[in-house]
Amino acid sequence: MSSASKALDLLSLFSTARPEIGLSQMCKLAKRDKATTYRHLQVLEAAGFVEQNANTKHYRLGPTLLQLGRMREATVPRETGAREATRMLADKTGETAHVSVLSGANLFALLSFESLKHSTRAIIDITTFPLHATASGYCALAFGPDGLFDAACETLNSYTDKTPSTPQALQAIVEDTRHSGFARSDGRFESEIHSLSAPVFDQTGGFCGAVSVASVASRFTPALETLIKSELITASRDISRNWGGVVPAAVEHAWATSMAQQQELETTS
Amino acid sequence: MSSASKALDLLSLFSTARPEIGLSQMCKLAKRDKATTYRHLQVLEAAGFVEQNANTKHYRLGPTLLQLGRMREATVPRETGAREATRMLADKTGETAHVSVLSGANLFALLSFESLKHSTRAIIDITTFPLHATASGYCALAFGPDGLFDAACETLNSYTDKTPSTPQALQAIVEDTRHSGFARSDGRFESEIHSLSAPVFDQTGGFCGAVSVASVASRFTPALETLIKSELITASRDISRNWGGVVPAAVEHAWATSMAQQQELETTS
DNA sequence: CGTAATCGGTTCATATATTGAACCATTGTT
DNA sequence: AACAATGGTTCAATATATGAACCGATTACG
Numbered sequence: 001m002s003s004a005s006k007a008l009d010l011l012s013l014f015s016t017a018r019p020e021i022g023l024s025q026m027c028k029l030a031k032r033d034k035a036t037t038y039r040h041l042q043v044l045e046a047a048g049f050v051e052q053n054a055n056t057k058h059y060r061l062g063p064t065l066l067q068l069g070r071m072r073e074a075t076v077p078r079e080t081g082a083r084e085a086t087r088m089l090a091d092k093t094g095e096t097a098h099v100s101v102l103s104g105a106n107l108f109a110l111l112s113f114e115s116l117k118h119s120t121r122a123i124i125d126i127t128t129f130p131l132h133a134t135a136s137g138y139c140a141l142a143f144g145p146d147g148l149f150d151a152a153c154e155t156l157n158s159y160t161d162k163t164p165s166t167p168q169a170l171q172a173i174v175e176d177t178r179h180s181g182f183a184r185s186d187g188r189f190e191s192e193i194h195s196l197s198a199p200v201f202d203q204t205g206g207f208c209g210a211v212s213v214a215s216v217a218s219r220f221t222p223a224l225e226t227l228i229k230s231e232l233i234t235a236s237r238d239i240s241r242n243w244g245g246v247v248p249a250a251v252e253h254a255w256a257t258s259m260a261q262q263q264e265l266e267t268t269s
Numbered sequence: 270m271s272s273a274s275k276a277l278d279l280l281s282l283f284s285t286a287r288p289e290i291g292l293s294q295m296c297k298l299a300k301r302d303k304a305t306t307y308r309h310l311q312v313l314e315a316a317g318f319v320e321q322n323a324n325t326k327h328y329r330l331g332p333t334l335l336q337l338g339r340m341r342e343a344t345v346p347r348e349t350g351a352r353e354a355t356r357m358l359a360d361k362t363g364e365t366a367h368v369s370v371l372s373g374a375n376l377f378a379l380l381s382f383e384s385l386k387h388s389t390r391a392i393i394d395i396t397t398f399p400l401h402a403t404a405s406g407y408c409a410l411a412f413g414p415d416g417l418f419d420a421a422c423e424t425l426n427s428y429t430d431k432t433p434s435t436p437q438a439l440q441a442i443v444e445d446t447r448h449s450g451f452a453r454s455d456g457r458f459e460s461e462i463h464s465l466s467a468p469v470f471d472q473t474g475g476f477c478g479a480v481s482v483a484s485v486a487s488r489f490t491p492a493l494e495t496l497i498k499s500e501l502i503t504a505s506r507d508i509s510r511n512w513g514g515v516v517p518a519a520v521e522h523a524w525a526t527s528m529a530q531q532q533e534l535e536t537t538s
Numbered sequence: 539c540g541t542a543a544t545c546g547g548t549t550c551a552t553a554t555a556t557t558g559a560a561c562c563a564t565t566g567t568t
Numbered sequence: 569a570a571c572a573a574t575g576g577t578t579c580a581a582t583a584t585a586t587g588a589a590c591c592g593a594t595t596a597c598g
Contacts, residue, residue: 019344048372069338072330075288
């Protein structure tokens, strides 16, 4: 592991719950030597990625991040292009809607909206989604670049007893996702959460992210599933358009087939 | 220089004018070896600080920056803490008000408000303010850390025929700024713009940014100058307070002296 | 067309920057 | 006053970064 990435890893230790971190605490969290950690922090501070509270000597995120974050959004307006559709999605479904973006082999959380409809709701508080355990991840594996599946298989951590633990089990899920145009995680990452997800595409013509609805498992019904899928289609088209892309015909066709089956299922029941 | 800081330096090569950079071009810009640059980019990509355009193979800023930027603002609400005062400043003066923050040797634009009073108004569309040509920059040189002046002298680009082109000329401006508590750029960056600026301080007790009013030069009168300076004082105190700091007695004293002189000037005229 | 020039990416011996145990200084606690 | 934290520093050992040369694929061009 390069020393640069070790330094960058320190930034991920900050959170809203833990906005300032002292040297000793950071050593424990990062499981690294004090001298090393200190030097890494010096580097980050010089670059404006962290700054030091002059009183407590604790470190916190620095001003450069705001600048770079805005530059990113100014040049690649992902958040702006997804916000309205995601808010609408949460609103229409009454559940938590969120969007993730693929970068390399990582799926990063972009934004999330919680509906006010229910007092219990799914909270999205992770920053990177495991590819093998989340609906968003299955979308990436199903519609994203080829190498992703092998990358995902390297760390098949089990989060719940439903988390797929073999490449074969994962492959089956991915096939199903590719076939239906929707990904599903029924308690595969968190046992109480039932998520549905649809792929999003950008100007390159390829998969670049996923839009998802995370519902509390106990209130997930076929009717809700139909509603969520229908709204996911709208949201995916909308976000893809805002990101300069278009949903490929193959995915549109998979959706159409899925929705027809879903409707049939409901009328017979 | 640590390898981590070399990697981080690559991020500063991106700008709105140059949002995507290929490997070869980046080597030239960073003046570094191709293999080294490539590995640095790999590290940054793994951390989500850059991502690669799948078609062109060019690199651009990554999604992690958006997350960290939001986290920074959530935990150190600079933008939030300056917004109201800046809006008020624009409103009261009828001109464009903006705030910048110092990070390392760069003065970054934080936010800007345009007054609706006039149909012609100053537009702030740059992200980093040159230290030697803007009122905000003079504030940084006058009240900021020591090394800044030498850093500024390294690139004395001329933007107008009034831009100071020698360290001596710049030094004189800085002295005047330190003495009066206000910085002025009368067409030194853009010929039609007359700006006044005041320093802002944070919890460290040191200079950390500037609040400015950019006025159209043709309507800049002594009366307007008095109004702007008076409102700048209010805004600087307000923002400094919101950022956990306080305006040092020396600066308050400089302001008091300046305002007295200004008033004298007006009554005699 | 063939060839020369670029491009992104890779290799491996060399050399340099990173590492961490032990250390110091300061502060707050008992 | 002794103790246990804290943040910060040193230096020999060594793990890591480096860059010239190389590769294969595009692209430019006479």
